[in-house]
Amino acid sequence: MASPVPPSGPLSGSEIYILQGELITTALQFWLHGLYMTLLCIAVYNLITHKAALTARKGLLVATFVMFVCSNLQVIEQLAFNVLQLLTLGAHPPNIALKLLNIRLSLNVFGRVNYLMSDAIVVWRAWLLYHDNLKVRILLGLCLLGSLVGATTHMTFGTLWLYGNLKLDPSGSRALIMVLPLLVTNVVATSLMTYKVWQYRQQIKAQLDLPKDKTTKVERILVILTESGTIYCLIWIPFLYTSLTNQGEDTIGYKIVANIIPQLSAIYPIVIVLLVSLDRTQLEFTITSNPSQPIRFVVDGTGTRTGTRTGTGSSPNAMSLRLDAMHSDEDSNSDVAVTNEKGAEPVPLRDYL
Template sequence: MADGRTSFALGQAMMYHNFGLTVQTFFFGGYSVLILLATRLFLQRGLQKMSTRVLCALSLFMYCISTAYWAYTVADVVAATQNYIDPANTQWATFFTQVSVPFTLWNAIVLINFVISDGIVIWRAWVICRRSHRVYLSIPSTFLLLTIASTSGLIALRTIDIVKPGWLSHAILTRAIDIMQLSNMTTSLLSNLSATGLIGIEAWRHRNTIKRAFKRKTTKVNQVLLLLLESGTIYCSTGVIGIISQLIRLPHGTLNDLLVPVNIQLAGAYAPALLLLISSRTSADDTEFLGTIPTSEMVNDTRPNGFASNGRLRERALVVSALRFAVNPDSSDPEQAYATTSSFSPMDVNSPQRPSQEERQEKSIREKRSDLTYVE
């Protein structure tokens, strides 16, 4: 009777292992498609900008971690299945021990994906927020530092446990690991919530500014900001579900044991998925995921009148935010044509002085005739 119960428990554990691997493989396959498309997009746009190179490198690094974790999960399930089929086989039992013992270390290493993803969210919020509001980013940054500390602590303790087996058998160390695991998920969630909240505030301010200036509620920039807000909210919801799932007991472990592999894949896929979503709504010239873009080529002409050698008005090179803003075509006031209608602060790298009245009138007329957009 006891052997029957033991066999049933082992079979039930194998069912959970295989189900978890199946779900993880499904999300890993989707993640692989996203990283392939995102890498193709990176190469098409070029890797000249430092921010683009950093984001590309981080995306590939997170994918490598997720791939290694998925491969290790496959090996763990295979070893557990072999041990379940023939527990008396010493060779299979040895393989199962070699795979299952370091698995706890891998569960700690993959938390790096959450740290990097949280950092990307804060980086994105830093780009979007106006400079006077960037001081509030210290809130999510503090939570990010706490997440880094708990992740580092877990990796260190799990490594010591492998080097010195039985070292974590003390109750106080086991309790410390439980606290670190819970605090890791909590601080990661709080970091994302605060950063997403700041993005929501900027999106609301921009919408009101555009509504007052242009008498319309929706612009391409507003759509991108709304997309960032919605995606951030969805990503935060996965963290909430992860914390709640720790409280739901199953016959074998908790619900969180099944969701953690999925959340790891989602954390890695978040950045490339968001990049592709934004790119589907805007062109490469309209937006960069991070950093700034030059609005026009600099003209090597130092004439003070603001005109190039061909007699046309010289374009000024601006370092601006990564989003484009349209000028009001119905405005006859050249001052309004140059009014900042967003929370992004341009910086003229050619001259700190504003263009003269004559230059503004000339540029306003030329823009209306050509029906072009001005990058603010």
């Protein structure tokens, strides 16, 4: 006969408050994880079937796989942590302190890996947009290095604190060691992409004589990248606020923010990867500084149609545009390349959109 379950008294107000926080955060985590898995399946399928550069595709698949593993383990570990915590509310709680400690350590690692992989993909997007600007690339590299140092330092402090070797709780204002570098990296990358949107509208659309209210596919993708980056930066503000106000780990606000940020960090780069894999641009745009460069339409090597577009006005710096529509048996999706410096080699937009 099974031994009777020892009765437990009514829960205190603080215990009920903790349970409310755990229920809310668990529900949000699983909802976001379901969204993440849906987007992930679509992105991976399109990456596998997309005829993009092999190196870039392999890199994206590796990054996606790492984030997939970390996100799944984080959700599983967080659920196990919540279930074990419920056992401590009984009349005779078991000694599970070591198990809870190990879970918190693993959550500490998985979350930071997601943050770093997310920043790496975001920086990679901006890096390729500025293929001809060494200063911008150095800035992006320093930002990513700052994110790596900040996340690693904060993870180390958290580990030492959990083991009792550090008296300062890293969850308060000391979390800024990690939050600020990550936020700065995303703000810089998003700002650089915003500038590219403005540059596209000022230069390319002007050469195509497109109306202001008409958007092209390339512009829509750039705008989505910019808007998603802005939203992701705004999401970090609540985490920054809870850190600056030194809210404890037991507050519902801190629990919600701290538990959904890693999931959002996984979703954001998947959106970028999805945009990359879905891109099927049909033209190659090359901005040159030659005001009399003709527009040439090259069709599969069987014939050439030419026309001429010259820059407006008498300015010697007027821009001209060459559009090459290229088709091949292997891949009917041609490249879009943008060059805004004289003599620079065009870089296919499909490689970074």
